[in-house]
Amino acid sequence: MCFDIDSDPPIPIISGAAVTHRDLVLAAEDGGLPAAFEAIGGGRVGVVVLPDVRGLYRFYEELALRLAEHGHDAVVIDYFCRTAGTGKRGEDFDYMPEVRQTTYEGVRLDTAAAVAHLRASDRERPVVTLGFCFGGSNSWHQAANGHGLAGAIGFYGHPNRPGFPQGSPAVMARIAEIECPILALQGGDDPGIPVEESDAFRRALTEAGIRNEVVVYEGAPHSFFDRKQADYAAECADAWERVLAFLAEVASPGAS
Template sequence: MCFPFDAIVPDLPPGFQVIAGGAAGERLELRSADGTAFSAYLARAEGSTGVVILPDVRGLFRFYEELAERFAAAGHPALAFDYFGRTAGLGPRDEDFDYMPHVRQTTTETVAQDVAAALAALREHTGVERAITVGFCFGGAQSFVQATEGHEGLAGVVGFYGILSSGGLLDRGAIEAAPDAKVPVLGLFGGADDHIPPDQIAAFEAALPVEKEIKVYDGAPHSFFDRRAEQYAAESQDAWERILGFVAKVETA
């Protein structure tokens, strides 16, 4: 898995601090193109560029709801969604959720359908003009693949330590998909991540035909983006700054 259940989203960089009381969100039930009902969490803001959040293998739990609130506090409406409506019903998921049987039943096609529905819901509820996806681990891989899908209004994709090779949990790997990317890509990786070797990161970067930024944090492990990991606070702050900078770029593209 990626984050432990009690992980905490790192604070935003100076100048983007959460307002008093936070940016509370609301739980929604969305429907995919195949008729599947699935759960989502929406945090509203006034900005014109939104964020769709793709969780790790645990699906929608509090870390990703909090992350949506952080993006909203920085001025970007955000929606985090759950992958497992087809096989586990509606979420959100708790610490005891047995996620792996459901992860194994996801496909690139069904994730893309859910992302399309999430993007449409974000436009409907907040009026955003464009959006990016941001994913973690399993969700980072799926976020990278969304760059190939031609989604309406998708302006870029971000992946934190997204698994890059196919096989195992992925029926289409990010390296395999990379040549078909249509929008800019930001990839954030830990240099001490045993799950993602440097040669795969290099192959992924080389295969992308679009504007790209790949950052490897020397010595950082998988799942370093956690406020409790105080030794990686600088890396987390830098990651936030790169994501917010990425949003600024797609807004003016």
């Protein structure tokens, strides 16, 4: 997993922000009913949040609220409705058996349902995916899955790991299919994702003419974006500013 169950996003709360939130259930095209959490900030950009291997839990609900406080509507999806049912789960939820059964197509369908929800009243609305770890690489995959995204952001996703989830090629194998800008925020001391993989991802995107920013934070571990990671507070702050800048660019009429 990426974060402890009691971890928090390292983002200041904006007191008094006009934000509403709710639990909801989305409807995927295959009949799947993924649980989701929505935070509404009333802005132009919609954000689909793809969690780490634990699926939907408190860290990502808090992240959605922070996004909404900055004026973005955010929907966090869960991955496990087809194997574990729909609904909230306790802290003792055994997620790894569900992760092993999660499929590439299921993640695509659930993302499509979230995108459709965010575009329910505006079919031209810019929507961005934002993912972490398992969700990081899956965020980049969605950029090649025909959702018409305005951008795809991934924290410590692996760009060259096939089969995670089931049936998934490596992101690097799909560079030619990517249809939007990419932001990657990687730890330089992540044993699971060598810096060379992130460097190769940057080169491949650039050579394909895809607007991208692949940032590797020297010495930062996997899951550095966590309030508990006090030694990496500066890296967390920088990463968050890059996320906000990316979303602001997407929201502007001249964004490509």
